[in-house]
Amino acid sequence: MRSFLISTVVLAAATAALADGHKVPGAHFIENWDLNGDGQVSAEETAEKRAEIFTMFDQDEDGTLNQAEYDLFDETRRADIVANAGGRKGPMQVVDKAMDRKFNDLDGDGAVSRAEFDEQSVKFFEMIDRTGDGMVDAADFKPKG
Ligand SMILES: [Ca+2]
Ligand SMILES: [Ca+2]
Ligand SMILES: [Ca+2]
Numbered sequence: 412m413r414s415f416l417i418s419t420v421v422l423a424a425a426t427a428a429l430a431d432g433h434k435v436p437g438a439h440f441i442e443n444w445d446l447n448g449d450g451q452v453s454a455e456e457t458a459e460k461r462a463e464i465f466t467m468f469d470q471d472e473d474g475t476l477n478q479a480e481y482d483l484f485d486e487t488r489r490a491d492i493v494a495n496a497g498g499r500k501g502p503m504q505v506v507d508k509a510m511d512r513k514f515n516d517l518d519g520d521g522a523v524s525r526a527e528f529d530e531q532s533v534k535f536f537e538m539i540d541r542t543g544d545g546m547v548d549a550a551d552f553k554p555k556g
Pocket of ligand 2: 468469470471472473474480
């Protein structure tokens, strides 16, 4: 019984440390978008990852995310941000916004074509590179002020 209690405490401490690690601003984003593992996300990686996401959610493979496909994308992305990245008001807010249908549907027809999505990848990178050094890392996710 005694040893059970001790191992429970150790486990709780380890879990808390892990949770703290995820509080590094933007850690979840960098983890997922840093394709070459150098700790930073480049404009190329951003474009590549967005293209990958587009392909993943274009279920009928017609080169357009229609209403239903975008609904699923919104749902999946938001659930992930809530579960893993501090919620939709957290550091991922700007990412969430840039992946939103409104941001990407340039001609306002309710569907997002690959051309629209690719075009917005450039704008998205400019939005998240807040320090303007051409790379996205934890510094770009620091709370303002
Ligand atoms: Ca990288
Ligand atoms: Ca489609
Ligand atoms: Ca459109």
